[in-house]
Amino acid sequence: MFNDIADILEIRGDNPFRIRAYRRAAQNIDSMPKDVAAMSLDDLHKIPGIGADLAAKIHEYAQSGRLEFFDELKKEVPAGVIGLLSVPGLGPKTAKLLFDKLHIKDIDELEMHAKEGRLKGLPGIKARTESNILKGIAMIKRHSGRYPIGRMRPVAEEFMDGLRRGAPVGEISVAGSLRRWKETIKDIDILVTSRAPQKVMEVFVNLPQVKDVIMKGPTKSSVVTNEGIQVDMRVVSGDSFGAALAYFTGSREHNVRLREMAVRKGLKINEYGIFDVKTDKKLGGAKEEDIYRILGMPYIAPELREDSGEIEAALMGNLPELIEIKDIKGDLHIHTKESDGSHEIEELINIAQTKGYRYIAITDHSKGLAVAHGLSIERVLEQNRKIKAINKKLKGFKLLSGTEMDIKSDGTLDYPDDVLRQLDIVIASIHSGFRQAREKITQRIVSAMNNPYVSIIAHPTGRLIGERDAYDIDMEEILKTASETRTSIEINAYPLRLDLSDIYVRKAKKLGVSFAINTDAHVSHQFDYMAYGTGTARRGWIEKGDVLNAAGYDMLMKCINLKRTEDTRKR
DNA sequence: GCCGTTTTCGGCCCGACTGTTTTCAGTCG
Numbered sequence: 001m002f003n004d005i006a007d008i009l010e011i012r013g014d015n016p017f018r019i020r021a022y023r024r025a026a027q028n029i030d031s032m033p034k035d036v037a038a039m040s041l042d043d044l045h046k047i048p049g050i051g052a053d054l055a056a057k058i059h060e061y062a063q064s065g066r067l068e069f070f071d072e073l074k075k076e077v078p079a080g081v082i083g084l085l086s087v088p089g090l091g092p093k094t095a096k097l098l099f100d101k102l103h104i105k106d107i108d109e110l111e112m113h114a115k116e117g118r119l120k121g122l123p124g125i126k127a128r129t130e131s132n133i134l135k136g137i138a139m140i141k142r143h144s145g146r147y148p149i150g151r152m153r154p155v156a157e158e159f160m161d162g163l164r165r166g167a168p169v170g171e172i173s174v175a176g177s178l179r180r181w182k183e184t185i186k187d188i189d190i191l192v193t194s195r196a197p198q199k200v201m202e203v204f205v206n207l208p209q210v211k212d213v214i215m216k217g218p219t220k221s222s223v224v225t226n227e228g229i230q231v232d233m234r235v236v237s238g239d240s241f242g243a244a245l246a247y248f249t250g251s252r253e254h255n256v257r258l259r260e261m262a263v264r265k266g267l268k269i270n271e272y273g274i275f276d277v278k279t280d281k282k283l284g285g286a287k288e289e290d291i292y293r294i295l296g297m298p299y300i301a302p303e304l305r306e307d308s309g310e311i312e313a314a315l316m317g318n319l320p321e322l323i324e325i326k327d328i329k330g331d332l333h334i335h336t337k338e339s340d341g342s343h344e345i346e347e348l349i350n351i352a353q354t355k356g357y358r359y360i361a362i363t364d365h366s367k368g369l370a371v372a373h374g375l376s377i378e379r380v381l382e383q384n385r386k387i388k389a390i391n392k393k394l395k396g397f398k399l400l401s402g403t404e405m406d407i408k409s410d411g412t413l414d415y416p417d418d419v420l421r422q423l424d425i426v427i428a429s430i431h432s433g434f435r436q437a438r439e440k441i442t443q444r445i446v447s448a449m450n451n452p453y454v455s456i457i458a459h460p461t462g463r464l465i466g467e468r469d470a471y472d473i474d475m476e477e478i479l480k481t482a483s484e485t486r487t488s489i490e491i492n493a494y495p496l497r498l499d500l501s502d503i504y505v506r507k508a509k510k511l512g513v514s515f516a517i518n519t520d521a522h523v524s525h526q527f528d529y530m531a532y533g534t535g536t537a538r539r540g541w542i543e544k545g546d547v548l549n550a551a552g553y554d555m556l557m558k559c560i561n562l563k564r565t566e567d568t569r570k571r
Numbered sequence: 572g573c574c575g576t577t578t579t580c581g582g583c584c585c586g587a588c589t590g591t592t593t594t595c596a597g598t599c600g
Contacts, residue, residue: 017582
């Protein structure tokens with residue numbers, strides 16, 4: 001709602017800083033793990049960017065379900081006019097013009113007018129603008145919104161390969177939200193250094209996967225792929241690479257904070273470097289670290305750059321030592337041919353060893369998940385025996401016998417304790433009853449965590465990004481129970497899941513929860529999904545010590561057995 | 572509309588590209 005208000009204020013031509021205040025508040029609320037509707041006025045006021053006025057507005061909406069200010073604004077500018085802003089190249093000034101002069105109230109009306117050539121002749125609009133608007137409308141009709149990161153990474157890699165092969169590039173890097181490992185990505189940002197920017201641009205806009213060129217200048221170009229994905233590229237010289245990377249990686253909010261700090265110190269930051277304002281002398285910019293160092297801070301990892309406390313932490317020397325992919329010692333959630341995977345155990349061991357892992361857990365589905373050929377008690381015990389036999393032959397590598405046990409829709413577990421006891425590790429997860437009431441689903445997971453043999457809750461919210469919403473659970477209750485019962489929460493690295501999500505990961509960490517970062521691999525190449533898992537973990541400020549499968553084998557087994565022997569079950 | 576070891580009033584990040592303009596506004600990131 002605050003974003004909509006900001007849009008309307010923008011169309012009205014209101015004070016830009018007031019508009020920014022609404023946007024900043026919206027962004028900060030969006031990244032809150034807590035429901036702001038349940039917060040007191042005092043607590044609301046503590047959220048950065050929310051002062052007396054916005055706190056009162058949130059409160060008003062939480063109490064009455066309405067916001068009078070918003071209702072009043074909508075009388076001035078109909079909701080559909082806000083929608084016009086989603087057309088690329090069409091901003092608030094044009095939206096206002098179209099609404100005032102032609103009474104265009106939504107995208108359909110805009111398309112009609114444009115097709116009939118009735119936009120031409122308005123001040124500042126000629127044939128070119130009209131056709132650009134039509135192109136923009138066609139584009140948002142094809143696809144609007146964001147793509148899951150798993151879809152975007154490979155596209156970015158293709159572009160970078162194409163540039164490396166065909167263009168005179170030095171350094172090359174993804175930037176933007178892709179580099180920050182956000183779970184969904186709007187467009188791909190690529191930064192390169194080159195002494196021949198024009199040449200790079202020519203190669204870029206002529207890559208085979210490019211369908212349309214949105215803009216093309218000497219240092220900055222944007223294209224759209226055949227699939228409708230926008231790719232922005234920026235070329236700078238080597239001595240500006242760091243500054244440009246920082247600028248282009250964002251987030252916008254993080255950059256604004258840095259630049260504000262710079263201004264107070266008599267400095268200026270842009271994509272070319274960090275400068276002394278008075279002398280215009282360049283103080284740095286070849287490396288990202290320059291910017292942070294000159295502002296008096298340690299380097300802040302891209303995943304943290306959301307203006308959600310990382311700058312304060314950096315200034316205080318309290319930044320986390322984020323987990324890295326090389327810290328991962330094994331994958332604890334893997335399927336074999338026995339259920340719905342593609343490989344035999346022996347093949348999986350080979351793949352794991354090439355990854356440098358010290359152990360993996362074999363966790364096929366349990367009997368309740370018949371569609372995935374879940375293992376009967378007999379089959380899982382047979383697999384357990386087989387794993388123990390293989391283990392004897394392995395050197396410097398351990399195989400854990402496990403299961404991804406279904407938490408059935410009535411809340412019971414799919415295997416009895418005397419079966420679970422024989423396995424090395426038990427993951428529990430939900431595959432049915434997604435639409436049950438909040439208390440019911442929460443209770444299913446809580447009671448699974450209260451079982452001493454359940455070490456990990458896999459994909460705890462069941463969401464599939466862009467396809468299926470999370471089921472309705474009381475996350476607070478689940479994270480609290482996880483912490484109390486020494487149950488790890490999975491960060492499922494499957495790119496469509498990324499479940500637990502970054503915001504909750506950070507909250508869980510504050511509650512003392514431990515994590516397992518697992519790929520849920522069903523086929524060999526999915527072992528590579530681990531990077532998405534660590535990316536999400538890093539966005540949640542996770543350190544090596546928070547992660548079960550960053551521990552060595554002995555410590556891992558110690559953690560699992562601690563819960564088993566302690567028996568924290570509520571009786 | 573927010574915010575303050577420079578300020579409770581007066582600031583609030585910075586630059587590239589496009590299309591329409593004869594010098595710049597609008598849009599975007």
